[in-house]
Amino acid sequence: MYSPFKMWNGTIRSAKKYACLRTTIRFSSVAKHKVCIVGSGPAGFYTAQHLIKNEPNLEIDMFEKLPVPFGLVRYGVAPDHADVKNVINTFTSIAKSGRLQFIGNVTIGKDVTLNDLRTAYDVVVLAYGAAQDRWLGIPGENFENVVSARKFVGWYNGLPEESNLQLNLNVEKAVIIGQGNVALDIARILLTPIEILKKTDIAQHALQALKESKIRNVKLVGRRGPLQVAFTIKELREMIKLPEVSNRIHLEDRDYIEACIPKTPRPRRRITELMLQSADTKQADVKDSSKQWELIFHRTPLEIVKSENQRSVKALVVGINRLKEDNWENPQIEDTGLRETIPCGMIIKSIGYKSLPLSDELPFDHIKGVIRQKEGRVEGMPGVFCSGWVASGPVGVIASTLQSGHDVGKRILDDLRKGICATSTVKPGRDVILSQLATRGVEPVTFVEWETLDNEERERGKNQKKPREKIIDVREMIDIAKKVQS
Ligand SMILES: Cc1cc2nc3c(=O)[nH]c(=O)nc-3n(C[C@H](O)[C@H](O)[C@H](O)COP(=O)(O)OP(=O)(O)OC[C@H]3O[C@@H](n4cnc5c(N)ncnc54)[C@H](O)[C@@H]3O)c2cc1C
Ligand SMILES: NC(=O)c1ccc[n+]([C@@H]2O[C@H](COP(=O)([O-])OP(=O)(O)OC[C@H]3O[C@@H](n4cnc5c(N)ncnc54)[C@H](OP(=O)(O)O)[C@@H]3O)[C@@H](O)[C@H]2O)c1
Structure with a gap:
């Protein structure tokens, strides 16, 4: 069973030695x-970076x-x-600065509550990202082979919870x-091409599935127009340069776009010009290419259709829009009443992620999916930041x-210096949380232990000529991380 007395260093076996270690990992006896x-x-890391750089008396x-x-x-x-x-190199330097203790494999809201943290620490910073899906709210979103971008990205990146995602490529x-x-x-x-992907740190199961994939045509469907795309030029260029892949950019309102270009700021102008240029030059290549991607504009998803005898998706029905006003920056759309059916065997919804509250008492805007806050201070919770x-x-x-x-x-730091968030009571800090975790049978992972796992992943990658082979099973991760300690 996990013991708090041995978790930070496998050689420490007694409470006395653990007490010595606790002293050494504290960066200052006057913290x-x-x-x-x-x-x-x-x-999380950039918040820590600022704190470490500007205030020595923090744990x-x-x-x-x-x-x-x-x-x-x-x-x-x-x-x-x-x-x-x-950027991981910068984060690693922060983690190894001796000023920060990484405590992995601990889910706040499940293993430890927000209240537990507020009792133990003067300041709690919530930097837990946005790990939930947004929904379109249209019929058919639950059909097989309709997945969120979050799940699909997690699948190819080896996120443990998505490694078994059922996909039909x-x-x-x-x-x-x-x-x-x-x-x-x-x-x-x-x-x-697989020859390129196989040299990356893509998860092995995804590489294998993509190798066997029959997908040849990918349509990116936007509800607004070319002047409102949310992607950036570097990423568009990468698409245009994909080897053995052609593209088709459907421009229905070229004159309007050209007329708007001079009014747009430089980044928007450049990306729009690239789309126009690409729409002109790439058409001839289509027949020769084995694969193709398309940009389709002014289409709102209305319904996902499946084949009668199958459970899988057959098409996406979209409504054709037009922009409501002559305002290229943030125009509303209106439905023309026209409909179109786009045949497809797979749909990936890439409409953004969202957060959830990790405790009931956290003030939360459920529509935007964000914590309610002002300048990073969580509403009504002195000492809690996000x-x-x-x-955002x-x-x-x-x-x-x-x-x-x-x-x-x-x-x-402003609030600490003004005495807004710290009380006169000395807070117990990590010791009390580690004890709670031990009681609850949770096995925290330290940064040193992560480095053991990191080394193992790099070693496994070498055999495949990849930068690393990510381990996707949480139990295996923990066992490897703690290997040097047993
Ligand atoms: C698919 C994708 C690709 C991207 N590619 C790029 C790119 O190429 N370049 C670029 O500059 N930006 C990119 N971004 C944007 C960038 O990733 C984000 O700006 C950034 O990661 C947000 O940081 P964050 O710390 O707020 O959230 P996250 O990076 O999501 O970090 C949140 C952390 O909190 C942890 N966590 C969640 N819940 C809990 C809990 N209850 N208890 C404890 N821990 C918890 C999570 O496991 C996670 O480690 C990309 C984003 C996405 C979605
Ligand atoms: N290489 C990189 O630097 C990189 C890579 C990945 C991600 N990121 C960053 O990560 C952030 C998130 O990226 P993202 O692509 O998830 O989000 P995003 O940039 O906000 O794009 C979301 C897209 O979904 C559309 N959309 C939203 N709701 C919709 C709905 N109900 N129906 C139809 N379409 C809908 C949006 O269209 P509307 O405009 O009409 O709302 C937009 O085209 C961005 O800031 C991005 O730049 C960066």
């Missing part, structure tokens, strides 16, 4: 305030529900975007609903979470 962070994604613990750190950097960022994952046509960067990530993974996607909603890149994390870090 005044105890902070805990829930979530080890970019928001910081970071709780993570998985046995591994880094959130969407590990389980969201596409396998072929290895350079983006380099033995179909020719897939539709992705939404035109954001996640939609492009998914389209790219579906169409990239940063990253759980605060599921928008923004890693660099945006850097800003959010640093801003919230600053507010925490």
